[in-house]
Amino acid sequence: MTQLQQLRHAMRRAGLDAMWISDPANVRAMSGFSSGKDGKVLVTHDAATLYTDARYTVQAAEESPLPTFIARPPATVEHAAPGLSGLRVGFEADHLTVAALEDLRDHWPQATLVAVQGLVQSLRVVKSEVEVQAVRDAQALADRVYAEVRPLIVAGARELDIATEIELRLRRAGAQSAFDLIVASGPRGAMPHGVASDRVIQDRDLVTVDMGAQLRGYHSDMTRTVAVGTPDAEMARVYRAVLEAEEAAVRAVKPGVRTADLDRLARDILTGHGLGEAFAHSLGHGVGLEVHEGPSLRGTSDDVLQPGMIITIEPGAYLPGVGGVRIEDLVLVTEDGFEVLSQSPKETL
């Protein structure tokens, strides 16, 4: 079943006659149009239309099988209005701005607008073979770039130099960075989102490199923490604890497992090493058209692993004023277990 067919089933279950899709990743998922932020999709039970403007006439025709209406707002919503009279139309409450909602209300007075959350996203958590291949290719590229750049992580280099090298190599390969590159050395390692700064890497630093490629719209995500010279004994201990938690959580990945239980497993190991408080975020997340998408590997999540999900396993320990460690793999949930997509070597400290 295509994602569009799945969406129509989901719309029926939610009592919706139509769905106005504005979230860029959802626009891309439903239409194939890659400039999702400048597109909208209207799906009813018997039609689906892509709306974008004249800057994208050629691109939309090349990328999307959907009939396309080229116009700028408000002509787009005016075009849709007659067909929506008397219908219950869902909109994406976690994306549409208040102003855009007001606009829909003004132009579709005969429709009942229904706030919907996560409906299209839920159809994206299990990946098709084509999607898995796209993420696989993105990760393979990231692994290659990491191997090229790892030797440059030495005392005297700036975090920004490392990030620039990674970015340049991704660009040359026709991809781009999946997010603002995290290169956090020494005490900056205590920042889970420590994007590369002009700090000069010092001997004995641990350096956390969190990187991903975005290729054909799909993302990868991987973290390695590396040592420059001989690290402090306490940080080496923290590294081994995080590695133990990461590897144990990866090994536990299989269909039917609750993601909250995976988070608990990693957290308990870190707690056993006195690092429970230092693990300041969830164990991971799904990866696909967005770098952060479902399922959530949060302690409070009700998500359950299914074959075809692609997730990160990324425990960390962050010690303010001292430093930090994070180790992250990108993992495909298979029919009987898991496959680790990220192949870059991890250091033994």
Ligand SMILES: CSCC[C@H](N)C(=O)N1CCC[C@H]1C(=O)O
């Ligand atoms: C801004 S994208 C960050 C990618 C990274 N791998 C990641 O997902 N995380 C780093 C810290 C925890 C986790 C997150 O929840 O952001």
